[in-house]
Amino acid sequence: MLAGGPERRVEGMTPTTTTNPAPTRSPRLPPDPAPVPPRRVVAGATDVTKVYGAGDAAVHALAGVTVGFEAGRFTALMGPSGSGKSTLMHCLAGLDTVTTGVITIGDADLATLGDKALTRLRRDRIGFVFQSFNLIPTLDALENMTLPLSLAGRRPDRTWLDQVIDTVGLRARLDHRPSELSGGQQQRVAVARALVSRPEIIFADEPTGNLDSRAGAEILTFLRNAVRELDQTVVMVTHDPTAAAYTDRAVFLADGRIDGELADPTAASVGDHLTRQGS
Numbered sequence: 001m002l003a004g005g006p007e008r009r010v011e012g013m014t015p016t017t018t019t020n021p022a023p024t025r026s027p028r029l030p031p032d033p034a035p036v037p038p039r040r041v042v043a044g045a046t047d048v049t050k051v052y053g054a055g056d057a058a059v060h061a062l063a064g065v066t067v068g069f070e071a072g073r074f075t076a077l078m079g080p081s082g083s084g085k086s087t088l089m090h091c092l093a094g095l096d097t098v099t100t101g102v103i104t105i106g107d108a109d110l111a112t113l114g115d116k117a118l119t120r121l122r123r124d125r126i127g128f129v130f131q132s133f134n135l136i137p138t139l140d141a142l143e144n145m146t147l148p149l150s151l152a153g154r155r156p157d158r159t160w161l162d163q164v165i166d167t168v169g170l171r172a173r174l175d176h177r178p179s180e181l182s183g184g185q186q187q188r189v190a191v192a193r194a195l196v197s198r199p200e201i202i203f204a205d206e207p208t209g210n211l212d213s214r215a216g217a218e219i220l221t222f223l224r225n226a227v228r229e230l231d232q233t234v235v236m237v238t239h240d241p242t243a244a245a246y247t248d249r250a251v252f253l254a255d256g257r258i259d260g261e262l263a264d265p266t267a268a269s270v271g272d273h274l275t276r277q278g279s
């Protein structure tokens with residue numbers, strides 16, 4: 001039996017007009033929600049430690065982290081300065097190696113890959129957005145966006161490229177060099193560059209850290225749309241509770257360990273958690 005009475009309003013349907021009511025017909029109700037299948041974990045860390053240096057100078061940047069990031073979700077990685085956020089992200093993206101533990105991208109255990117295979121995996125399956133845009137100053141916006149594909153000797157899928165350009169709203173700026181673009185526009189080019197190869201996952205390390213709040217909001221809205229509409233998977237480091245509120249999940253690090261998480265975070269719930277963390 002369907003839940004809800006006949007007066008139940010179905011979301012998205014226009015209300016029935018009063019001129020021609022059909023009182024004997026029961027309203028169309030959505031079916032009971034099917035059980036949601038578990039999402040695929042795109043990137044995972046299991047018991048990961050990372051030690052920089054040795055002896056007295058050793059820094060335990062990651063002290064046993066186990067976490068998974070699921071397909072089609074937008075996750076914020078948060079925690080105090082020095083808690084290991086960038087280190088974890090670099091290890092997940094294959095930009096750095098772990099001391100012990102396992103990092104997986106899809107079914108691939110990164111430690112088992114040779115240099116060539118790792119380079120290929122980074123190029124084809126991972127996108128990275130840095131705080132400091134990292135665009136090539138002599139290339140225009142379009143060339144910067146398509147650079148990773150050009151380096152790989154691949155042609156961009158034109159339809160997809162068009163969709164990315166329109167989503168980042170940079171069609172009128174494609175022939176501008178980075179110096180002719182605002183900070184927000186430059187970061188949108190960097191995000192577009194991460195998206196054009198359709199990576200399985202995008203890691204963004206404080207992508208709004210160098211932007212004012214309006215440009216930051218643009219980037220966050222764009223990343224959220226990439227997840228909602230283009231089915232991207234995004235993991236973003238941020239210090240900002242407002243930025244975390246754009247995501248589906250906030251994961252907290254403290255002293256190189258996972259220190260809780262929040263589903264559907266709000267600026268207030270994240271703020272509370274950070275206050276309790278003492279950061």
Ligand SMILES: Nc1ncnc2c1ncn2[C@@H]1O[C@H](COP(=O)(O)OP(=O)(O)OP(=O)(O)O)[C@@H](O)[C@H]1O
Pocket residue numbers: 052053059060061079080081082083084085086087088
């Ligand atoms: N290359 C390195 N050599 C030595 N120590 C390092 C290196 N990189 C990071 N660390 C140390 O590892 C710890 C974690 O650093 P990490 O950059 O991951 O922190 P974070 O959470 O990203 O901080 P922030 O919010 O300031 O960016 C810190 O104590 C840092 O000093």
Ligand SMILES: [Mg+2]
Pocket residue numbers: 085086087
């Ligand atoms: Mg960092």
